[in-house]
Amino acid sequence: MSDDESLVVKAVDLGQWILDNSENARGSLHAILQEYREVEGGLRSKGEKKPDMQAVSQLKHLTPTVMFGHVPGMLPGDVFKNRGELAVLGGHTQYSRGIDNRVADLQGARAIVLSGGYKDDADHGSTMWYTGQGGQKNKQQVEDQEWVRDNLGLKQNAQTGTPVRVFRGSRDSAGETRYTYEGLYAVKEARRVKSKDGPLICQFLLDGLPNGHSVASTKVEFKSMSKKTYQPRTRLAAPDENSAPVAPRPSKKSKVPVIGSAEAPWGPIDRKAREARRAAAAKKPGLVSDDLSNGLEPHVPIPCYNELDDGALPPRLNYTPDYKWHPGVKEQLSGVLKALDEQMLHYRGGHTCSMAFNQAMMLKVCVQHVKYQCSITSK
Secondary structure (H helix, E strand, O other): OOOOOOOOOOOOOHHHOOOOOOHHHHHHHHHHHHHHHHHHHHHHHOOOOOHHHHHHHHOHHHOOOOOOOOOOOOOOOOEEOOHHHHHHOOOOOOOOOOEEOOOOOOOOOOEEEEOOOOOOOEEOOOEEEEEOOOOEEOOEEOOOOOOOHHHHHHHHHHHHOOOEEEEEEEEOOOOOEEEEEEEEEEEEEEEEEEOOOOOEEEEEEEEEOOOOOEOOOOOOOOOOOOOOOOOOOOOOOOOOOOOOOOOOOOOOOOOOOOOOEOOEOOOOOOHHHHHHHHHHHHOOOOEEEOOOOOOOOOOOOOOEEOOOOOOOOOOOOOOOOOOOOOOOHHHHOHHHHHHHHHHHHHHHOOOOOHHHHHHHHHHHHHHHHHHHHHHHHHO
16 A cells, blocks of 8 residues: 555444453453463473463463454453463464454454554553554664555554554563553554654554543553563562671572572472472362462462352452552551561571571471470470
């Protein structure tokens, strides 16, 4: 399609696009997501390459076929952990491309991901200028983009009045990636202009549909997904200049000495024991998840049970192994946390690891209990 052709934009018919937030739709979507997370977490714990892609391939029979519009049960504002979750739920099925498009879909592209890959993107919240695909090398635009394939597909959205599903990529405070479903956006304009680097690019003006069909959760900037601004996590209050030094947490890939030693207070990861605990958890009634952490806690799974009703876990539940503090609370408890830090340092030889500290306390109690039993027996 040449640049000389005028673009006739068709208005979106809001009545055509239905947002299904029924309990059945939400439950079905959540069941698929939970199964994916269990499969993906298992593959990841085994050290498999590309566990997200493998999990999607294994569960492709569960993926809903949603060409256009909202995915039933997926609501604007829902947050997902990776591109594999978007794919297995039918929201955006392409792993490495920003535009989810099929050449045979004459209505246009199905979905896009805005993740800060192009410096010419301009995210203004409910509206944005989205840059097309192609012509980049090392985040630099080195060649002209053309009205072909995915770029042509997104242009057809404007011509047919078909909105596109939008996902925004970001990182949370711990540096973990997440993708938020922002709902349906109309393609209001398609143009071919000179990029900041010089070559021509295809750009699209997207506008969120009203009446609950869209949200704007965060602002995406250039390279925002590649910035890892988070710091190594600390379990309790950070030590002041007079505190004993706290050793950094060892790499999971490094050889870990015997559990309880000063060099490795967390101990070696026993995969077989972890899987045995998961299997044991599955035998108890009311299980809704055999591991809430999805492998984020390497030593032990975190099972969850519901003994009240048949309700499942909420789809927006995201487990984090870090502490999350409400503004001002950590400051109020700083004195208590410092005291606990000092107590841990005393028992753990310079390490502030709550798991190692709890193990030390349990061992101390057990030793005292044995001494008490021996004293009774000897009388």
